[in-house]
Amino acid sequence: xxxxxxxxxxxxxxxxxxxxxxxxxxxxxxxxxxxxxxxxxxxxxxxxxxxxxxxxxxxxxx
Amino acid sequence: xxxxxxxxxxxxxxxxxxxxxxxxxxxxxxxxxxxxxxxxxxxxxxxxxxxxxxxxxxxxxxxxxxxxxxxxxxxxxxxxxxxxxxxxxxxxxxxxxxxxxxxxxxxxxxxxxxxxxxxxxxxxxxxxxxxxxxxxxxxxxxxxxx
Numbered sequence: 001x002x003x004x005x006x007x008x009x010x011x012x013x014x015x016x017x018x019x020x021x022x023x024x025x026x027x028x029x030x031x032x033x034x035x036x037x038x039x040x041x042x043x044x045x046x047x048x049x050x051x052x053x054x055x056x057x058x059x060x061x062x
Numbered sequence: 063x064x065x066x067x068x069x070x071x072x073x074x075x076x077x078x079x080x081x082x083x084x085x086x087x088x089x090x091x092x093x094x095x096x097x098x099x100x101x102x103x104x105x106x107x108x109x110x111x112x113x114x115x116x117x118x119x120x121x122x123x124x125x126x127x128x129x130x131x132x133x134x135x136x137x138x139x140x141x142x143x144x145x146x147x148x149x150x151x152x153x154x155x156x157x158x159x160x161x162x163x164x165x166x167x168x169x170x171x172x173x174x175x176x177x178x179x180x181x182x183x184x185x186x187x188x189x190x191x192x193x194x195x196x197x198x199x200x201x202x203x204x205x206x207x208x
Contacts, residue, residue, distance in 0.1 A: 005153060007188045028181050033189075045189030050196045053144065053204030054177055 006035060006042035016042065027051050068141030068207040072134035079124040090169035092176065094149045094193075095125030099161040100184045110173035119155040119188075125153060128165060132198060142203035149187070149193040159183040163193065165204075177205055 003010040011039045016035040028048055035043040070076055074084060093110070097103045101114025112123050129147035136142070149163065161183040165176040184191065196202040 005188055007155065011098065012162060025182070030184075032184075034187075041187050043189050044185060044187035045191070046184050046186060047192045047194065048181055048184070049194040050179065050181070050204070052109060052196045052202040053179065055140075055206040055208050 002021070004035065005039070008037065008042055011032065011037065065136050065139050065141060067140075069111075069134050069136045071207060072141055072143050072205070081084065086169075089130060090167050092128040092130055092145075092165055093125045093168040094128050095123075095164045095166070096121070096156070096160045097162045098192075099159045099162060101162075102171050103162050103164055103178050105120045105178065107164065107175045107178055109175050110164060110168075116158065116160045118186075119152065119153075121154045121156060124168075125164075127168075137200035140200035140208045142198065142206040143198055144195050144198035144204040146195075146198075148195060151171060151191040153188065153190060154186050155188050156184075156186045156191075159185050179204070 001014045004016070005014045008028055013035070016037050019034045019036070021032050031047045034041050034046050067076070077084070095110060095115040097114050098116055103114060106148070107182045110124065115123060117123070123179050126149060128149060130143070131146040132144065134141055134143040161178040162178055167174045167176060195204055200206065
């Protein structure tokens, strides 16, 4: 028995259909989970791992 | 350019312009705000704005605090800094797709922008978005001055 928070309030997780997925590109790794009740997504979470940030170049020249 | 200058920039040591007055010796506070995929937020962005910012259940305009417990450092000729904890938007519902996060200085009166990071467009439904930071190194840190 595990209740999870959804758009319809706390619902017993066994009543929901859970789908998980992931994707990856040069800058990020994304994991996501969706919980569906009667064809409707009632919860979606995302964990995004940023592989790298941005780089600036303060150039000094004469 | 000396590498220590780049680190100093991240530490707010130098001010070539006349308008900067630092009244404190403590680190500034920073925040992270999410923006809709339809918004125009890029390298030309100068400050936090609510225009184009996401909205939804449990999301507070202005975003969330960014933890910066780790001081800027340098390796080789690159100075760098990375937030010391994941940026977490907990139990939010953001049904319109968003694809970027703006880091900005929440101590500065002008809420000056620091960096914009884009990613694959997402939505969140009664859930949590966790942005895990990259490794804090000269090649991957979130903010790098090479």
